[in-house]
Amino acid sequence: MVDRRDLVACEDVVMFVNAAVTATGQREFRDDADAQRLSVEFLHEYIVGNYRELYAATLALDINDFNAALIVRHLLESSRDLTPEVRRREGELIARRLELMAPQRVWRLFRELARRGVNNRRTRAIMRDWAAGRRDPVFDAVKYRAGVKATMRHAHLEVPAETGTFLFTPLRRVRVFTTPLFETWRQAHYAQSSLYDLPYSVAEGLASAHGIKRATFLEKIAPQLTRLERLRLQSAGERAGATAIKADLAEMRLTRLASYVLSLSQAERAARHDELRHAMTVSARRVAGEAAGTWGRVVAVLDDSFSSFGSTAKRQRPLAVALACRFLLKALAGEFTGLWTSGTHDPLLVRPSGPTPLGNRLIDALELAPDRLVVVSDGWDNSPPGLAAEVLRVWRERLDPMGATTVVHLNPVYDAEGFDVKRLSASVPTVGVRDAEDVPALVELARFAEGRAGFAELRRYLADRQDRFRTRGAAA
C-alpha cells in the first residue's frame, strides 16, 4: 500500500507544481478570475495541510510570484508546531525567494500579512531582514509608500527619523525634508518641474493632478522608466506622440518580447519583420546559453487556436508563450520545425483564431521522426475532440514502444476545475509553463509528471533543487 500512497503523493505534488507555475488568479479563456482564485487557494490549503515539507520546497522551483507569495503567506500563517530545524530551513527558503521576487509583490505580500493579522516572531523577523536588505530604502519608501508604511507599522520596524516623518506625518505639517528624494516628492506636489525626478508610477498620479498632457509627461519621464515600463509604454508613447521612449528589444526577456510582438498590428509586424525576428532570436539565444544546439532534431506543435487569446486580463498570453517557445526551441535544437495548428508559416504573424486540430498536427509532426516533440497548447483539443490523445496513445503503443522520441506537453493555462493544467493524454507528461525561459528546467520535471520516477526520486530532486537554491542565495 505504501507504493500507492507514494504514487498519490507524487501526483499531488506534480499537480501542485503545475498549478504554481501557471495559475495567476486572473481570468482565463474558459474560467473567470473568481473560479481561478478559489481553485488555487483550495489547492494551496490542501497541499500545505498534507505535504508541508514539499510545499515549502516548491519555493525553490521556477514558480510564479503570485504563487510564491501565496506559499510564503501560508507558511507564515501556520508555523506553531514546527521543530526549530524545519523552521530554519523554511526561513531560508522564504528569504531567498523574497530576494528573487519583484519588490512590489513582496510589499503587497507584507500588506496582506498585516491585513490578516499574521504577526508571529518569524514573520516580523522576515520582514525586518528583507527590508534591511533593500538597496535604497529611501527610494522604496517613495515608490512603495503604502506597502512600506503598512510593513513598518505592522512589524514595529525601526525607521530612520526622516523616513518616519515621510511615512506617517501629513504633508502639510512638513516644512522641508533633508533627504533629497523626499524633498523632490514634497515639491512635486506643488511644482511640475520636480515631478520628473520621481519614479514613473509615483509621478503618473501627480502629473494627472497637475493636469499635464500625456504626451509631454511621457516625453519628459522617459529617463526614469524601468525596462518593463519602457516596453509597456512603447505603443502608448507612440500614440501620444512621445518619441523619447525607445526600448531596446533584444535585451528584453523572451516571453515579454513575444507579448509585445503580438500586441502590434499585422501590418506593423510585417513592416518591422526583420527587426522583430532579430530581437526574438537574440533573446532566445541568450536564454538557451550553453545548451544551444544540443537538443537534436526538435519538432514543436504550437497552438494558435482562438483559445490562445487568453482573456482581456492576460491578453494573448498562451499564444505569447507558444511564440516564445518557438524561438527558444529553435535556438536549443540542432534542426527545428514548428507546426502551428492553424497552418501558418510565419511565426511573427500568428494570431489567435480557428479551432484546435491538434491530432492532425501531431501526425504531421510525428512523420518528421524528431528526437523531441514538444506540444505547447492549452490542451483543449476539439477538432475532432480527443484525436490528439488517441494519436499519442496508439503511436506510443504500436509505433514507438521503445520511446525513441520524447514527447512533452507544455500547458500555459491552469484549469480551475481540474486543479491542474489540462492533460493531453495519460501517456505523455504535461507540465505547466508560464515563461518560455523556464522550459529547459520544466522538461526535467516532466519525468515526474509521467509517473516514471517514484516519490523518493522526486523528494531527492526537490532536496537537490533546494540546496542549489539556498547555496546560490548564500553565494550571491
Next chain:
Amino acid sequence: MNGGFAATGLIARPAQVWGAIRLVPLVREEPLVGLRLDRRVYGVGDPSIVDVGDGSWYRSFIPHAFVASWDVDGDPTAAFGTQLHERPATPRSARMRMPTRRAVRRMARGVGSNRLRFLPMHLALEGYLALHFGGPSIVWEEWTDRAVREGLSPRMEEAYCGYAVRGLADALKVFEIHPGQCGVALYVADTLASVFVVPHPSDYRALHATLLEDLYGELLFHYATYVEAVPDFVVAIEAQRVSSLADLRRAAAGQVGDWERFHHLMLSGLTGEGAYRNESVYRLGPFELSRFLPSFRLDEENHIGERITHQDGRLAYCKTFRLSAAQVRRGHLLTTLHAHGWALDAAATALHSTPSALARRIRESGFEGLLRRHAVDRLEREGRRRDR
C-alpha cells in the same frame, strides 16, 4: 408548397461542447456569392410593436433585424455596411441601446432596390402565430360570436431569450469558429435547439453573438437548467489496426465521416419530416425568402423556421425554432380543427375523443371563450341536428 428540409451545401465539423450546450459548426467549402447578411440593432428592453402590414400588429422582443443585400448578377457582394457610398445600417461594434418606442414596420420590407430588412425568427414565429388565426370558417353553433368575429385574437406565445438559457453565453464565448464556417447547429442537452445558417463566413463571424439574443423554446430553457453536462464524443482508434503512420493518418481521416453521420443522426428531427408547409415571403434575385411550418406530429420534435434558398437548392440563410410540447399540441389541435372545417364533433371523432373532452382540451390549450358550453354539451348528448 410542401417539402422537406435539407442543409444543402454545408458540411458538419466536430462539435464543441460546453456544459449542456453542444455546438456543431457547419462549414461551406466555398461561400455563397451574391447574398450577404448584416444586422441592424434595435433597442432592447420593452417589447416592440410590429406592424404586419395587413392591418394586424403584434408586440414582441426584437433585438435586431437582419439586412440582406443581394446582387442581381450574382457577383460577390460585400456585406451591407461595408460597402462604399452607403450609409452603414449599424456599425458592427454597435451596442444595444435603450428602447425607443416606435412600431417596427413589416416583417420583411424592402429597403432600397436590392436590400431587404427582415426580423430574424419572426417570419417563422409569425407563421406559427397566424396559424388558422381567422378562427372558424363555418359558423357552427358551438362557437361563440367572438370566436367567429375575431378568430383567435389575441394570440400569445412565449419563448426564452438566449440570455436566459443557462450556459449558452459561455458556450458561445468559448466556441472556436472554424475557417469557412457559415452556420451552426445548436443543441441543448442534445436536443436540437436551432439551426442557424448565413451565406458568408464573415457574416457568421459578425452574427455569431446574435445567437444569444435569439428566442429559444421553453423546453430548452428547462433542459439547460436540469442537465449539467453532455458527454463529448471523443475519438477512438483501434490500436491493433495501426502499423504505420500512414495507417494512423487514415484512421484520423476516417473520423470526418463519423462526424458527418453523427450530425445527420442528430439533425434527423428536423430533416426527417418530409411534409413542411412552405410559404414564400419575398423574392431576392435568384434567392427566395420563405418560412416553413411542420405538420405538428405529437410527441416528436417539431421545428418552425425561415430560410433563404438559392434557385439551385443551396441553403443561404436559415434559422429554426424548436416548438415546445404545448406549442405542438396547440398547432396540432388547430390543424385538426381546420381540417374538419371547425366542426367539433367531426374533429373529436378524428381525435378519438368526445366533443366535451375536446372542448376542455381547447380551453386548456389556452383558447378561452371560443366555445359555448351548453352547445357543446348538447352536441355531445344529441349529436349534430340535421333539421336546420
